[in-house]
Amino acid sequence: MSNYGASSDASKKRNTFLFKYLLSSTAAVVAESVTYPLDLTKTRLQIQGEQAASKAAATTQQPYRGMIKTAIGIVKEEGIPKLWQGVTPALIRHIVYTGCRMSVYEILRENLFLKNPDGTFPIWKASCCGMISGMVSQFLASPTDLVKVQMQMDGKRRLAGKPPRMKSTSHAFRKIAVEGGFRGLWSGWVPNVQRAALVNMGDLATYDTAKHMIMKHTSLEDNVITHFLSSVLSGVVAATLSTPADVVKTRIMNQPWKNGKGLLYTSSLDCLVKTVNAEGAMSLYKGFFPTWARMAPWSLVFWLSFEQIRKVTGVTSF
Template structure:
């Protein structure tokens, strides 16, 4: 994923894609309950009953997880896991797998030394935007399945599963609907991808210059935590807008969603679910990067000096 720091090894794009997809899917499987809690918190709006503001149904990370588990069962926390895995195979494989080749393209084949942070950020923005353009339908279905809570007796669910959701959206709303929210999704994923990959790259590079530190699991753990923190701080506002647009078709555009959220719920709404978002992205990045660094070894081959 990041620079090999002088090791004489080589990995093909197919190997990068496969190892990235495997690592991303494993991280998704482990952390999707936190993502489901995050989506519910982000989609929750202020509810007024006369002159009294109703108490929010979901309160905090653990409270939201407990409420979902109590009302809908533990399996509800893994709602959207199938499209989530679809998404990570495509999105994770492409954005992470393309990062090194695109970064090398921006600096040129003959570049020697530490790659500037600006080039790492540019590479992350590029691969994030390209990957989510391909994977947007999987993200849409994932959010819609996660957004659906406990329904009143006799009320059928909108979708019976992931494949039914793809088909129903295509039949009822048209092909273009599968790319609903593409604008904020490109913004969110390009920004978060750059924050994750560039910060992981930079933090790891910095740590390895400190005497006593080596390219080991502890270094990967620290760099992964740093990547998750930067990603949440930078990406939360666009993440909230993306979730609301995908979960509620009443918004006319990205700007309309932004203005209505700001007007109705206030500026802090853009950081709704910050703690579960960091819990999700922080743990996701740690698991993903730790897994990636190990799985990459299976696809890496030695080359002559």
């Protein structure tokens, strides 16, 4: 009887918000560390058109090189370690962001948007849960995302003969707070939250739905193969939905600020219109391939790690 009670108590502890938060954060740190160079490459590509449009930058900015050549260029011009420039705030971001989004999604799925009596979870409910969890989590993590983007671009500033803006992660937070005030830490939060809503609608809803559809309509069980197929689908959908918002978010976050106001764009809509007018509608999908190439392995590593960590620790499968 005592053993059963102890086992029951341990099971309850493993299914708490905090425990699941720690599990998802751990899986996110693994995925982010492995795939971070792809995120840096994607960010550099998204900024290229903006810099090339400036007459002042036109003489120093190199032509569009594509994902592979951009990555090779970073290694040759700045060194291999620069592929992980800004990784510290990126890891901090995912500890906050992914920990929250996964935990909030499960809370919503199990307590608010309830499953059907047969255990299925309609895609519209999964989409709502994904959007809400993404928006809440990204708002909380937005300052770390801002620091990450600006640190990623400092290597390019050095090559252009400009002094680096950030000396370290802590210096970046202080500098942004001094220049833009406390609210400046949330600059770009609107497109950031918009992007997160789309990413999580694509990622969480697709993975959750695909996983259970695969198990229901095929002979596959809740195993690594099912997790692999579901994560591949979720990465494609998430990248397709989120790339335009990602381009806008990156440009707003990377712009210079003065007295708490952006010097290039006044809002997400203003950035969207100016980008389309200057570079065409397809510029909103600039960096789509590196975005997808980044999301696909990230999603794969995360979901496989997350499911295995849950299994090892005795938590029920996602």
